[in-house]
Amino acid sequence: MHWLWFILIGAAAGWLAGLLVKGRGLGCLGNILLGIVGGVLGGWIFRQLELKPAGTFVTAFAGAFVILLVANLVSRK
Structure with missing residues (x-):
């Protein structure tokens, strides 16, 4: 149940x-993968800043947001 x-x-x-960031979703599988990787990245970012995240969703969203912002910056160059 935890994995669900x-x-x-x-x-x-x-x-x-x-x-x-993009104005649209990334598809079902893309959203899931982005959110999971974003959760890992968000947890790392919050630990580095010595902040306690407000919850799992906030952590995953923050990490996914950062991933997409960096991806947009890299793809523009």
């Missing part, structure tokens, strides 16, 4: 980050 929540939160965080 992990996937659902990752999908929602990836979809919202894609919507805000």
